Amino acid sequence: MRIFDPHIHMTSRTTDDYAAMYDAGVRALVEPSFWLGQPRTSPESFYDCFDSLLGWEPFRAAQYGIAHHCTLALNPKEANDPRLLPVLDELPRYLLKDHVVAVGEIGYDSMTPAEDRALAAQLELAADHGLPAIVHTPHRDKAAGLARTLDVVRESRLAPGLVILDHLNETTVAAAKDSGCWAAFSIYPDTKMDEDRMVRILREYGTERMLVNSAADWGRSDPLKTRKTADAMLAAGFTDADVDKVLWQNPVEFYGQSGRLELEPEKPEAGGATYEGNSILRGGS
């Protein structure tokens, strides 16, 4: 079984997770830039985060046989801090990088005017760069948040086929599907969505334009939820081909629209990393 996790925050996970993910079948992933778990105080903190997603994380992932891609953005929560807005001016430079396959994650957190502006501006940036976008739906006031999100997406130059609506559930899936956007579901240990509910949604709505992710981060989450959902699909009578479609072909098709997907992880080269000799495996140097 081959698995592509289309949304996971590896920067807050250990190398043990990379090994376990590989064993579970994960061969590719996309890591959106996001909140640190505490507020940032300057734009430079974003550039350090982008550095990590463009350098260290792909290097780390490659040691474990996993192809790493990322999405970059000013996240919704921090779009409300005027000190951080200069990030929007630096993003065009970063969106040109090889393994940036989308703008994201963007969307609403508290649905403020500042979030309106950041969302609209970054959808335009995505259109300018020929990139798709990951738009997450807010955790609070979700149905109203989705309606407002869909309005902003419709007003943008970005085609719905280039947009993921993330963190969906039973109450938001229908509107998301009707919009023509891709529908993504984050499978968590005990909130938001679990694998059995996901299977029911797939039964009702089919496997077209459907994505399943672990969205694992520093909170209570599980980087193996993609595999567990695949197993739940098989147990419920879905075929291997259905599982491959949802957990591999769909993310490949969506992010492939960037023209920048490379599904073979960069090989450690003669002049550099060796698996045995690598500093990651020795806890740094």
Place this chain on the structure above:
Amino acid sequence: MTPNPDAPADAPAAEPAAGATAVAALRASVDAGLTPEAREWLAAALADAAADTPGPSAGLLAWEAHFAAARRRCGAAAADTVRVLILHAARADEQVAARVYDRGDAAERRAVLRALPHLGLGPGAVPLVEDALRTNDTRLVAAALGPYAAAHLGDHAWRQAVLKCLFTGVPADEIAGLAERAAGDAELARMLADYARERTAAGRAVPADLDRILDLTRKEV
């Protein structure tokens, strides 16, 4: 950027004539491997770099966007060399090299490090080498230790870098000017011997390159 006060005093000055020949050779070697379409793209990219053509968004020159896109346009094998050529055509000085490095992904940073010996720079770009040597990314550590570091990196930082290569499995062959700089270096010899003792005490193998470098330190200067 301030020059490294610890830099060796006898660092060779940049040689524009020899540098130009080396860059022409790089161009010829990379052109030979490119598709006609990529070759045409490279020629246009180098022209943009020479002309400082404005780029696709504010604060970004056209060549900076080409530098980022080089691997997609010319393929992974040619990307490093293409990026070196673009930096050279843009006449990148220490400030420009630092800007491109700071805002670059790992592959772009590696290309900046590889470009350093071709840009006719003084010691002002040493902080970039030091930054790369602080990372745990062995591709950057290896690229940092090219001819520019051989000429400009201070003795203490250079010895630490040699040791880091042994720690992280970067082959000693990646270190430019190794034989010349190691020759007669008693301090490096002491560090290597201590490291070998530490490994042996822990019951672990001594890296094969260690003895080779130790031998080099015993050569006359």
